[in-house]
Amino acid sequence: MVGPELARLVALLRQARTDLMDVEVKAAAGGLPKSVRDTLSAFSNDRGGTLLLGLDENDDFRPAVGFDAARIRDALASACSDDLHPPVRAEIDIVPFGGSLVVVGEVGELDPRFKPCYVAARGEYNGSFTRGGDGDRRLTDFEIHLLHTNRGQPEDDRQPVANALPEDLESVEVRALVDRVRLRQPRAFANLSSEQVLRRLNVLAEDQEGRLRPTLGGLLALGAYPQQFFPQLNVTFVVYPGLSAEDVPVNGPRFLDNRSFDGPIPVMVDEAVTAVLRNTSVRSFVEGAGRTDVYDYPAEAVREAVANALLHRDYSPYSRGAPVQITLYADRLVVANPGGLFGAVTTDDLGGEGVTSTRNSVLAKLLQDVRLPESGRMVCENRASGIPTMLRELRRIGSPPPEFHSRITRFKVVMPRHALLGDETMRWIAGLHQRGLTPTQHLALAEMRAGRPVTNGSMRNLGLEAHRATAELSDLVNRGVAVRIGERRHARYVLAPADGSAERGFEALPPARSVEEEVLAAFTDQSELSRRELEQCTGLSWTKVLRALNTLEAQGRIAFTAPARSPHRRYRRVDER
Template identity: 45%
Template sequence: MMEESPVETETLIRTLRLTSAEPTDVEVKAASGGCPRSLRETLSVFSNAGGGTILLGLTDSDFTALDVDADALRTALAGMAANDVTPPARGSIEIELFEGRRIVRMDVIEMDPVEKPCYVTAQGRYSGSYIRTADGDRRLSHYEIDRLLENRTQPEFDREVVAEASVEDLDPGLIAAYLDRITQARPRGFAGLDQAAVMNRLGLTATRGGAPHPTLAALLTFGAYPQQFFPQLNITVVALPTPRMGDPAPNGERFLDNITCDGPIGTMLSDAIAGVTRNMTRAAVIEGTGRVDRYEYPLEVVRELLVNAVMHRDYSPGARGSQIQVELYPDRLVVRSPGGFYGLVDPADFGDPAVSSSRNALLARILADTPLGGRGEMLAENRGSGIPTVLRTLHRAGRVPPEFHADLRRVEVTVPHHALLTPEVVGWIDSLGQDLSQAQIQTLALLYSGKAVRNQTLQGWGIHAADATRELTDLVRRGLVVKVGDRRGASYLLADTAAETQRLLALTARQRAILNFLTPGMDVAVGDLIEPLGVGRATVTNDLNALIEAGLVVASAPPRSKNRTYRRTNSKPGKATP
């Protein structure tokens, strides 16, 4: 797994104090009585998802350093990581000096997918594997653990024989077209074989009880009606009138359209794409000498997301009760499929042409040689080109890139319904007074919208890795962005955003309390802060002046005015502070 440079301890603790909370990848323990046994679960959590940092010797309320036996804690934590979880948790363990006291820090490294799950040895794999959520640590379900174990081998659920079905349950026309294409393209592999033998060699059938039966991949692709055997292996399309599922429109309707797409994969895809298309708005655009209908979402994006979901979803028995769900909201398109990412797939690397992994190898191969309708194109390319195509298409259309959210149970792709280069963004970029390339303009617009940017982001637009590095390096040289991290883990921030983060970290605890008390758009006077803070007027005034100096607070009147009030700034990069 990719490792990023850890945040310095002093900066990390200042951030904890600033937010008054622990993020999901940080665990703080006072450890006054020794190394807590609960850290076994924490080691499992961090090893299973994203890694994390353990800090021992700090209070978990205000993160104040305590007097602890740091040497004993380091020894105990190292022993716990080596002996109390399986496989052993890895990471650096150091004693560091913070505010005059010695504390212990361990940076736990996320395990390689083929080693997961990491579990508390005494509790066993299916009872002692943990993951962290917004609500705290929880045990992984059997289904989730099975998905992790799946990464150690090539899953073969798509090769599973459907004993209840027979060859007669396959559509003769679909099978004939597929076999004709395969035997003509690769005649040497099938010379002298009859149709039954060819189907067996291709993995479409297998013999059970003396009779041939279709495999799951064959039934899904060529079955006359696969849902006879697997009712939920289909696609549903829902068009909604409001941005939240379940909220009715003013006249009471909860759905604008609700479609269930059954049949073989080709039919399901065609019906799902048609369902999404008829519920999208479109506008006529003149291109060259002709008129073109342009939809809310490029049809190529819709198609690739659906094909990707069908090809890579989980087909294990535990997921066969779940369908692929497509939801069209007024502000976004969502495609959701069962099962998390398979293999060494990280959404942060999407755009890198080397990122590809097939959970269903047989199905992927079949779809690559199965025509979609009568248009001559295949259902899928099986070249890892689906997501890069989505990224490039949205980039060319000037749209915000998709958001990927995944856990071990599902993958959810969201395509926002808004342009990247809005008039506000274009105005801000113009105000910079820089001669920028189109790639740099798109990069700045993406950062302005709050999205992350890495080298792989530009690669997803079709830019070569070396050219992407050159474009980003030039933005750093111009002082417009700041590089964070190095190598493959490097990401980029707007310079103004990075500077504001540093200003926040430099505040005292009382100044942070004042900032948290203020909300954008609310004016307060010095007298409003004296009682909550428990300090005098001069102290509050000095802290407010420091916040003004940092650009985080503005005053409504000159320093000696009796009507002087204060307001927290709420500005975006490049915009004037109110």
């Protein structure tokens, strides 16, 4: 992070008057606070974040008096490597700000295979944290359980269901499944009996007493009524008249619709999609030379969202009391399921070619051969095509891409109802007086204006290649209309403060100097300095100092006093007169 980006981020913090979800600020004037370790754990277990040390939140985020940047940088690096398990790999820099120095730590999300990251001295169940609001919250036992299951392949869907019998499966659908797999994979199934086919597909399995019973996956895909055994493994649907559950008109109804859908997954998908379409309006858009009438939410996009929620949800005993929830508000459709993303997939990966990972492998295999009642098509293709289909259908009618929110215990898809680039939004963009914006930059600004951070993945969902997405977002930052939070794959972009405080804050700083100029300025009179002394004087990392020394040496602006590998090697500035 460089000076201008830090200034804009601080202006954003001043506007919010508090920390942000993925930005934590500490004065650290008296040393590294112990709570920083909780934050390092929380950022690692969540989506990453930025740690700013040396700013006083109680003094309008001004530089903290008595802050020792070099000492705090070293203490933070030590905490990352020694106090957390597994160690946190953070990018730590010292950045000039307001005539002082600030330590900036960029913490990336930990690979799901190694979560949770916890404070070693407290142990896994007392020292694991996540972000909540603008602070850190200890993970619950259930959340830690989910992180553990994410390390391998859960087998909840292949377990036999107690008290269920083969007769609890829908016979017509069972015969159709057996016929289909025999035809599609004759080498594996053609010569097997129906019972053997169902065993091989994990529709049936023996319990501990040797009795043949439907598995959880088999019951959900082919059962006559799975809710007999799991009453809450269903779908609920609520329609609110306003923008929230509390937004109720005076003397008006609390709900416009409120129902639940039972049965196997194919039945629940069809009935849920029908209910959503029944409660939405039809609008028109121009396609080619004619006009097309469509629902606010394309049926195909809704179907994929509901099917994905039922396929990828957590089916462990912890979550069997929680249904998939569909909520329709005046301005958006929300589909939420228990359990966050599984495996190494992140929200930025969603929509990419071939991106897929499921915690329910048996169910995923079955649903590619099980029919939807209304159309006769398969519930899912199991080809990583669900999210791309959703994105394509929404782009086709001019709707913004959906938002994906993944937490440890919950995954949520939000489809906005309105078109992104309405007349009011276009007037607002014109008022920014930014010439040469691309169409996708217009869309990105509209998303930010709606309060939704934009990422490289968001731009890819709008149809850009990854390198072009980064270039267009960086251009918005350089124009001063957006602020970047985080680095590399964890970068999020939000609107810069509208009052110009970011620019005023930056102008109040000393003129920006290059790293080489920072190193040169450390030399006074005829002083000779070691590389370590240059690090302490400038607040720069040793790699930046070394790179600057090599450049200055090549330019003839510094000289050295000993060979490169000598422990006595020091540097002095060459008189340029």
